[in-house]
Amino acid sequence: xxxxxxxxENILYRIVEEVxxxxxxxxxKGGLAINDIISHENSSNNVERKTVDIDANWTGNVDHNxxxxxxxxxxxxxxxxxxxxxxxxxxxxxxMGYKILDNNIVITKIDLDIKNNPFYVIYxxxxxxxxxxxxxxxxxxxxxALSNEHPFRRAKDLLDIYLILEIENIGFSKIEKIxxxxxxxxxxxxxxxxxxxxxxxxxxxxxxxxxKPEFSEVWSKVKNYLINNKLIEDNKSEKNS
Numbered sequence: 001x002x003x004x005x006x007x008x009e010n011i012l013y014r015i016v017e018e019v020x021x022x023x024x025x026x027x028x029k030g031g032l033a034i035n036d037i038i039s040h041e042n043s044s045n046n047v048e049r050k051t052v053d054i055d056a057n058w059t060g061n062v063d064h065n066x067x068x069x070x071x072x073x074x075x076x077x078x079x080x081x082x083x084x085x086x087x088x089x090x091x092x093x094x095x096m097g098y099k100i101l102d103n104n105i106v107i108t109k110i111d112l113d114i115k116n117n118p119f120y121v122i123y124x125x126x127x128x129x130x131x132x133x134x135x136x137x138x139x140x141x142x143x144x145a146l147s148n149e150h151p152f153r154r155a156k157d158l159l160d161i162y163l164i165l166e167i168e169n170i171g172f173s174k175i176e177k178i179x180x181x182x183x184x185x186x187x188x189x190x191x192x193x194x195x196x197x198x199x200x201x202x203x204x205x206x207x208x209x210x211x212k213p214e215f216s217e218v219w220s221k222v223k224n225y226l227i228n229n230k231l232i233e234d235n236k237s238e239k240n241s
Contacts, residue, residue, distance in 0.1 A: 011078065012054055012108060015100070018074035020130045025060030027117045029133040029141075034160055036132060040123055042167045049159065050208035053109045057117040057133075058096070064089065067096070071110065075100055082107075090114045119178055135164050140178040147187035147231075152195070155202040159209070162218040165225055172229040189232050193223075 009032075016028055031051030038045050058067060068086055075082045081102055088097030090112075098110040119137035122129050133141075142157040151158075164170065179185065192199060200215045226232045 006050070008052060008108065009050070012051065014078045015054060015075055016130060017126060017128045018077045019071060020128050022070050022074055024070050025058060027057045027059060027120045027131045027133055028054065029057065029138065030055030033132040033138065034163060036123060037135060038163060038167065045163065045166055046211045047163060047213060048210045049156065050210070053111060055111045057113045057115050059116045062090070062114050067112070071098060135168060136170055136174045137178055139164055139170055140175045140182070143175065143186060144179065144184055146192055147189045149191055151192040152198050152202045155199065155206055158199065158203060158218060158222055159206070161222050161225070162213065165221055169225070186231065189226060193232055
């Protein structure tokens with residue numbers, strides 16, 4: 001177990017493991033996936049971003065009652081006092097949402113995208129097979145978010161890309177295949193590249209990150225990846241820097 005985890009994170013990972021025991025059609029993503037991927041593939045990296053909820057893709061049949069029962073069974077094994085509450089049904093562009101409560105106090109939420117995700121890795125954790133989004137899938141999601149209109153809200157995505165590139169310089173052809181599967185196209189990154197100071201301010205305001213690297217280091221690695229893969233032009237990358 002990662003000794004840097006706080007009590008809530010230990011609970012979240014327990015839930016992940018217990019849900020995985022149910023052989024549920026689920027692929028976990030978000031901060032939990034990032035941290036576990038780093039700990040398995042780059043143990044020398046001491047950066048860790050704290051997380052307070054669970055993000056996942058539900059990849060099977062959508063039966064709200066059955067999904068709820070699956071989670072309920074799992075969380076009761078974590079703590080018999082925990083309750084689960086469905087507070088948001090999936091709609092267009094909205095995920096399914098659950099609250100997990102302890103004595104009527106919300107301790108965490110589960111954000112569940114009802115969407116297939118064949119791009120995953122399996123880690124054996126405490127004798128349980130846990131599915132996480134692959135590094136390539138995470139990169140595709142993060143690049144897509146940063147390439148469009150509101151990158152200042154996505155400073156954590158900038159950090160996540162940096163952390164993945166610290167593990168592996170992933171070939172862009174792999175990311176292109178995922179984007180094509182998801183029927184997505186990258187934007188031109190113009191808002192992000194044209195407003196570096198705002199990106200820096202947003203990044204530096206991020207909390208809950210242990211051993212957070214300097215913005216200049218993160219920016220340089222991500223920028224060079226974009227340049228090397230011809231996603232931005234070199235002469236545009238220094239604007240407003």
